Amino acid sequence: MDVPNGQIRTDRWQLRAPTAPALHRTVCVPTVHPVGDQRILRCAQSVLDAGFDVHFIWLGGEPGESQPHDRVRETRLPAPTSFRERIRLVPRVAELARRADPDGWHIHDFYLLPRARRWARRTGRPVLYDVHEYYPEYYSGRxxxxRLLRRPAHRVITGVERRYASVLAGANVATEELGDRFRGWGIPTSVTPNYPADALLGDAPRPLVPELLRRVVHTGTLTSMFGAEVIVGLAHELARVAPEVEFLVVRRFPSAAARRAFEGLLRRHGTPANLVLLDPMPPHEVGRLLASCGIGVSALQDVGQAALCVSTKLYEYATVGLAVVASDLPATRRFVTRSMVGVLADPRRPEAFAQGVRRLLDDADEVCVAADRHAAAARAELSWERTCAPRLRTLVSQAVR
Structure with missing residues (x-):
């Protein structure tokens, strides 16, 4: 672990060394998310830049404690092998955060709400709740x-979230719609969409050229919800309708069970020669991969909260300057129509995604010009540093005094 050229680096993540004077106050980030989660890192960067120290407690990598910078501490627990095991780690994560005795918590998990409220009441110290998802929609939909049970389940989950969150110091949420919801509950709220950090671009944006369109990429999570079956089917369809295309897919799994499920898909359907499976990479290296490609794929399925969400990957694709083939869902449709050049496809049909890639290849020159134009606008608007960081710095500075 080192800090070369103002960068804090570990084997799993990277942050910029803070330049703001230290307030000598610590914000603990207890989470059952995996080490290196991109939203958590972006939020932590904003907290550091507001003058606070940060202590991560998260899952994965080499277990143990370390201090990669004099204002950053890290505690890693073993990675869970299933969702059930992840939930079982919640009490341990909360207990470690309590023992750390920080000046405030910044939680990123619905499951931590009861323990966060208990800690806040016992200590009188603030907790910020970072809301990545539409949790009532997500959990009731699963x-x-x-189906008739989903509406009452949605009401119950909404009530639980409101009950626990309403006594916390504030919420930092991923969409304007969530912002309206939490403000309606009387909770101080900042809205910070999952826009990429400027570092994703590297030194300079690259122009999109027709040759790059023959490299198609998927960097999202490989689960049924995010279209793992469609991704495998798409590889086979591309081999048939666009044999010149190379399809790069990052092996990104939330659990060992998800990995096994994907490997089972490949065993049943085969691995075509055009499918290149890449090992996971640190977030700060994703931009280099995206810049080497021309078309991004997002195969989010129509379950739970999907109709309300824009995939984080779409923001990244737009900022780097990729064309896209994405699921035809309401929020995705609005974003792609406004901010990208691309094709919308039936989420369930791999052949529809392959036809979308073929259309982009057939209109290569026009697609490249349009993608570059949209990318310039995206870099100005979809920036964590310019749009989101100031809002979060204000919220944390008001809450942790």
Whole structure:
């Protein structure tokens, strides 16, 4: 671990060394998210830049404690092998955060709300709740059994979230719609969409040229919700309708079970020669991969909160200057129509995604010009540093005094 040229680096993540004077106050970030989660890192950078120290407690990598910078501490727990094991780690993560005795917590998990409220009441110290998802929609949409149970389940989950969050110091949420929801509950709220950090671009943006369109990329999570079955089917369809295309897919899994499920798909359907599976990479290296490609794929399925969400990957694709083939869902449709050049496809049909890639290849010159134009606008608007960081710095400075 080192700090060359103002960078704090570990084997899993990278931050910029803070330049703001230290306030000698610590914000603990207890989470059951994996080490190196991009939103957590972007938020932590904003907290550091507001003058606070940061202590991460998260899952994965080499277990243990370290201090990669005099204002950054890190505690890693073993990576869970399943969702159930992840939830079982919640009490341990919360207990470690309590023992750290920080000046405030910044939680990123719905599951930590009860323990965060208890800690806030016992200590009188502030907790910020970072809301990555539409949790009532997400969890009610995943319930097994009759659909008629989902509406009452949604009401119950909404009530639980409101009850616990309403006594916290503030919420930092990922969409304007969530912002309206939390402000309506009387909670101080900042809205920070999952825009990429400027570092994603590297030294300079590259122009899109027709040759790059023959490199198609998917960097999202490989689960059923994010279209793992469609991704495998798309590789086979591309081999048929666009044999000149190379399809690069990052092996990104939330659990060992998800990895096994994807490997099972490949065993059943085969791995075509055009499919290149890449090992996971640190967030700060993703931009280099994207810049080497011309078309990004997002195969989010129509389940739970999907209709309300814009995939973080779409923001990244737009900023780097990729064309896109994405699921035809309401929020995705609005974003792609306004901010990108691309094709919308039936989320369930790999052949529709392949036809979308073929269309972009057939109109290569026009696609490249339009993608570069949209990318310039995206870099100005979809910037964490310019749009989101000031809002979060204000919220944390008001809450942790």
């Amino acid at each position: 319930l097994p059994g009759p």
